[in-house]
Amino acid sequence: MNQNYIYILRCSDNTLYTGWTTDIKKRIEAHNNGTGSKYTRARRPVELMYSEEFDNKQDAQRREYKIKQMTRQEKELLIAGYNTSANKVTTLYDTLFAHYGDLHWWPGQTPYEIIVGAILTQNTNWSNVEKAIANFGDNLTPEFVANIDPAELIDIIRPAGFFNQKALYLKAVTSWYADYGYDVGTVQKQPLDELRPELLKVKGVGQETADSILLYAFSLPTFVVDAYTQRLCERYPLTAGKDYSSIKEHFETQLPKSAEVYNHCHALIVINAKEYCKKKPLCDGCPLASKCRRYGI
Numbered sequence: 001m002n003q004n005y006i007y008i009l010r011c012s013d014n015t016l017y018t019g020w021t022t023d024i025k026k027r028i029e030a031h032n033n034g035t036g037s038k039y040t041r042a043r044r045p046v047e048l049m050y051s052e053e054f055d056n057k058q059d060a061q062r063r064e065y066k067i068k069q070m071t072r073q074e075k076e077l078l079i080a081g082y083n084t085s086a087n088k089v090t091t092l093y094d095t096l097f098a099h100y101g102d103l104h105w106w107p108g109q110t111p112y113e114i115i116v117g118a119i120l121t122q123n124t125n126w127s128n129v130e131k132a133i134a135n136f137g138d139n140l141t142p143e144f145v146a147n148i149d150p151a152e153l154i155d156i157i158r159p160a161g162f163f164n165q166k167a168l169y170l171k172a173v174t175s176w177y178a179d180y181g182y183d184v185g186t187v188q189k190q191p192l193d194e195l196r197p198e199l200l201k202v203k204g205v206g207q208e209t210a211d212s213i214l215l216y217a218f219s220l221p222t223f224v225v226d227a228y229t230q231r232l233c234e235r236y237p238l239t240a241g242k243d244y245s246s247i248k249e250h251f252e253t254q255l256p257k258s259a260e261v262y263n264h265c266h267a268l269i270v271i272n273a274k275e276y277c278k279k280k281p282l283c284d285g286c287p288l289a290s291k292c293r294r295y296g297i
Contacts, residue, residue, distance in 0.1 A: 003053055003054070004020065004054045004056060005022070005023075006064040007051040008051075010046065012046070016076075017040055020060050020061055020064045024048065024051055028046065032044055052293055088236070088254075092238075095288060095291070097268060103267040103271060105267030108216070111217040122169075122209065128159050132160040135157070142177050142178065145170055146174050172202050172203040184218060192221070192222060195214060195220070199214065219259045223252050223262045224262070224266045228270050228273035230242070235277065235293065236292055236293065272287070
């Protein structure tokens with residue numbers, strides 16, 4: 001599927017030109033060789049100042065129309081914000097924190113409960129996880145999970161769905177934790193760049209689950225990327241890439257290397273996505289509305 005782009009060019013006479021294309025590089029070349037548009041033909045050379053990427057032509061052309069309705073000053077502000085994208089993550093964090101405050105994330109009474117929650121929340125909602133966790137009663141300990149019969153464990157976690165798989169995953173991650181004597185301090189003493197690859201080798205532990213465990217259970221500075229984060233990057237926008245590793249790296253390079261900050265930032269993104277930045281966004285009232293390129297879409 002072809003990507004769609006809108007762009008703003010600065011012409012040789014310092015005027016601005018807005019357009020739409022499926023290939024920015026070729027389109028800029030066309031503008032500069034005189035085959036792009038009548039307007040730019042007499043105002044060469046042109047320079048790309050701003051661009052946005054969309055998955056479909058309809059959204060791209062709708063955004064193109066909105067930009068064309070902007071004043072020159074509004075366009076210059078858009079360009080200025082684009083050219084200082086390194087500050088966008090910090091601005092986003094500060095804006096959301098000012099609006100929501102400390103959300104005390106993630107739900108869990110103990111580090112091991114957080115580990116269990118990170119496994120059980122895969123492919124289900126948190127209310128189902130809470131039901132499964134409640135079924136443990138006072139027995140939500142690594143020793144209990146390590147020794148319980150798999151069939152009994154399946155019955156306990158049944159409300160979380162995919163219970164056969166998740167029972168295996170819980171056994172596996174508990175076995176990993178056993179190598180550290182079920183001791184938080186021992187885990188925290190290990191280098192993060194060794195712990196994360198090790199945890200990713202555990203059955204049922206992907207990148208999001210691993211980072212959730214390391215950040216929320218062990219307070220280690222590794223940023224969690226989820227579907228909400230990816231949606232925000234696309235809409236806001238943040239030039240963070242589209243795959244997990246790229247987005248994670250972008251946030252980690254723009255924010256202070258702090259488990260507390262990463263914790264707050266991820267929690268703030270999640271709550272804002274649930275309140276406003278839904279699949280069908282509710283833009284009015286969103287604390288990011290004035291800065292979001294997809295406002296009203």
